[in-house]
Amino acid sequence: MVNTRRTNGAGGGKGYTPVAARNKAKAKPKKPRGPRRAAAPKRGLFRRIGGFFSWLIWLAVSRGAIALALVSGITIWNFMSGIPELEDLLDSRTRGSVTIMDRNGEVFAWRGKQFGGSITTDTVAPVLRDAVVATEDKRFYRHLGVSPRGIASAMRINMREGRPPLSGHGGSTITQQVAKLICMGVPYDKDIWDSERAYEADCRESSMWRKLKEMHYAVAMELKFTKDEILTIYLNRAFLGAGAHGFEAAAQRYFGRSAAEVNAPQAAMLAGLLVAPTRYAPTNNLERSQDRAATVLKLMHEQGYITDADRATAAAAPATLSQAAEARAGGYFADWVMGRGPDFLTRDTTEDVVVKTTYDQRIQTAAEEGLQAVLDAKLKEGSKAQAAIVIMSADGAVRAMVGGRQFKGVSGGFNRAVQAKRQTGSAFKPFVYATALDLGWRFDDFVDDSPLTIDIPGSGPWTPKNYTRDFRGPVSLTEALIWSLNIPAIRVSEAVGRGMVRTVAESFGIESDLASGPALALGTSEASLLEMTGAYAGILNGGSSVRPYGLVDLRFLGEQSPLMTQTGGLGERVISPQAAQQLIYMMHQVVETGTGGRAKLDGWQVAGKTGTTNSARDAWFLGFSADYVAGIWMGYDDNTPLSGVTGGGLPAEIWQEVMTRVHAGLPPRTLPMLTPAQLPRDVPTAVSSPGRPNQGLGNAIENVLDSIFGAPRR
Incomplete structure (x- = not known):
């Protein structure tokens, strides 16, 4: 069969255009090829030039990278060869620590750079190890000491928060932090840095150059140690x-x-x-x-x-x-006891030292809570009045100490119980009567409370007055102390001799300079609360001097044999036991019927004495039970007068509140005192005093007393 379509197409029949013809008709004319052949050599030239420069850049970068890698490798190798062994990196403190224990062997304070002993990732609780990694470096076990992702993230955060890229978040891995902690292997040298603080600041520098060195050192550590060893250093050094x-x-x-x-x-x-x-x-x-x-x-x-x-x-x-x-608690006490030992074993120790003390945490809590309760109830809001407390046993063992109203976490603060020297006021009068009692006087002997003028060479006549501005005539020594009368105290002091009063007070532990004039009897001299409390402890223990102490023994950590010990603070006898027992009775009456009435303890016999200085700049109450002696001081640091405060007011109330808490749960004991019924008139009065021969009350003394008192003695 003949394909007429193909035949017609081929023959160009009427009404039909072949496909090739149609395509040819649609095609656009092509440009001449001559110009295109001329542009090709130019493009080739540019391509060859670009390739040449690319090759140069590649060559520079590759060889630069190789050089940089070589330098970094040498740097890392040098760092790695100088990194100390693991055991030497766990504790490199230049100073040691002092662990302070109470009387029961429990730790209550630390001083210095505390190090609890070496630990490893295997010995710490797994949850602690995981917490550190999760918090500080979650990719710790996957990087080689440096985390580019972490650094980039930290820099982005810093810039977003308006800080320089390396300021603030550092993006440091745990390994980098360890490198910084050990100052990249540079030990502390006191000849280079002014102080450890300056050394540590230099180690924490965050410049770009320092950061690069830190990264290299971190990689070196990763090559020298395992991950767990690096984490072990961190756990010990942080x-x-x-x-x-x-x-x-x-x-x-x-x-x-x-x-x-x-x-x-x-x-x-x-x-x-x-x-x-x-x-x-x-x-x-x-x-x-x-x-x-x-x-x-x-x-x-x-x-x-x-x-x-x-x-x-x-x-x-x-x-x-x-x-x-x-x-x-115990900050004031801890600071004080640190000064009881040699500096090279306490403040400046390079070893780890353990100090056992006389400190009692229960009594300290009672002192702090009792003080706070009274001040909260009685002081106006915003008052800057200060207070201090010392509590000790009769042998001078200090059980508690409050050096100011701020007593939580105090370290290195001004300790008013030890460092403040203040006028003692009438709190000094027991030492006047202690002198007289030791010389043969009795608690029921009389002294004249009448106007008195004493001519003081260089100053002229001095006419002292009682606090109440009135006079009571003949009063017993006990009554004179009960009502804290000034004139009788001065008369007794002048009768027995100021020098004798000074000797007794100093022998009891008043180390501060004492006045030489007749006002000595009124407590115009200054003393610390610790001195005064220790002196009252001497009265309680029967008349022997007391040296307040807090350090029981001191030893190196882990050692059984102590380097130094202290077993008690009792010293030489100052007054006779009989004189001390009479004085305790007189001071007991001060609380029972006199100015110290607010210090009474239910069910307990206590004794004490109030003290208020001129213009009420200082207010004191010191006293004791058969078990503990406590001293309270109140005043302003700048000597501003207290408003409406006397020793028989707030200090006595604080004493009562504190001692009530201290004695909670203890069985009551009677004071070691002689009562009137126990001291008949015919008891021998011959006594002895340190540095003085035995002596009684001779006719010469009787004549002096009669001439001064102007009244017969019973």
Whole structure:
């Protein structure tokens, strides 16, 4: 069959245009080929020039990279060869620590750079290890010391927050932080740096050059140590606030337990300290530290270290401080006892030292709470009046000390119980009567309370007055002390001799310079509260001097044999036991019927004496039971007069509140005193005093007394 369509197409029949013809008709005319052949050489030239420069760039980059890698490798190798051994990196403190224990052997204070002992990733609680990694470097076990992703992320955050790229978030891995902690192997040299603080600041420098060195050092550490060894260094070296270096010291400091025993909430709180140890220290702000711990628990949960149930349990029972850490007590006492030993074993020790003391945490708490209760109730809001307390046993063992109204967490503050020297006022009068009683006087002997003028060479006549501005005529020594009368105290002092009064007071432990004029009897001299309390302890123990002490023994950490010990503070006899027992009776009457009435303790016999200085700049109450001696001082640091406060007022009330708490649960004991019924008139009066021969009350003394008193003695 003939294909007429193809035949027609081929033959160009009428009405039909072949396909080739149609395509040809549609095609556009081509441009001449001449110009295209002329452009080809130019493109080739550009291509060759571009290739040449690309080759140069590649050559520069590749060779630069090789050179940089070579330099980095040499740097890393040099760093690695100089890195100390693992054992030498766990504790490089230049100063040691002092652990201070109470009378029961429990730790209550720390000083210096505390290190709890070496720990490893195997010995710490696994949850603590996980908390540290989750918080500080979640890719720790996957990188080679440096995390480019972490650095880039930190730089982006810093710039977004308006800081320079390297200021603020550092993006440092745990290995880099360890490099910084050990100052990249550069030890502290006191000949180079002015102080350890300057050395540490230099180690924390964050310049670009320092960051590069830190990265190289971190890689060197990764090549020298295993991951667990690097983490071990970190766990031992990290500063965690409150003087604690390393997680073992911090766990002991805050929770009273080892880092091997901490639970999830405690581990989270410790790990949370790494970002800002002082700010987040639970002893500074427990709630803030707990909030930070909650963030750590969240990170641990997100990274799979704890389950939903674990996180919920930890969040429901956040970590709290141990009793000792929560109390934050004993700061004044700890500072004081640090000065009792040699500096090279306390303040400037390069060793770890343990000090056992006389401190009693129960009594300290009673002192702080009792003081706070009275001041909260009686002082106006915003008052800057200060107060101090010392409590000790009769042998001088100091059990508690409050050096000011701020007593929580105090370290290095002004201790008014020890450092403040203030006029003692009438609190000094017991030493006047102690002198007379030791010379043969009796508590019921009479002295004349009538106007008195004494001519003082160089100053002229001096006419003292009583606080009440009136006179009572003949009064017994007991009555004179009960009502704190000035004139009788001066008459007795002048009769027995100011020198004798000074000797007795100094022998009892008043170390401050004592006045030489007749106003000595009125307490115009200055003394510290610690001195005065120790002197009153001498009265309680029967008339022997007392040296207040707080240090029982001192030894190196881990050693059994002490380097120094203290077994008691009793010294030489100052007045006779009989004189001391009469004086105790007189001071007991001060509380029972006199100016110290607000200091009475229900069910207990107590004795004491009030003291108020001119213009009420100082107010005192010192006294004792058969078990404890306590001294209270109140005043302003700038000597501003107290408003409406005398020794028989707020100080006596504080004494009563504090001693009530101190004696809670103790069986009452009677005071070692002689009562009128126990001291008949025919008791021999011959006594002895230190540095003086035995003496009685001879005719010569009788004549002097009669001439001064102007009244017969009973």
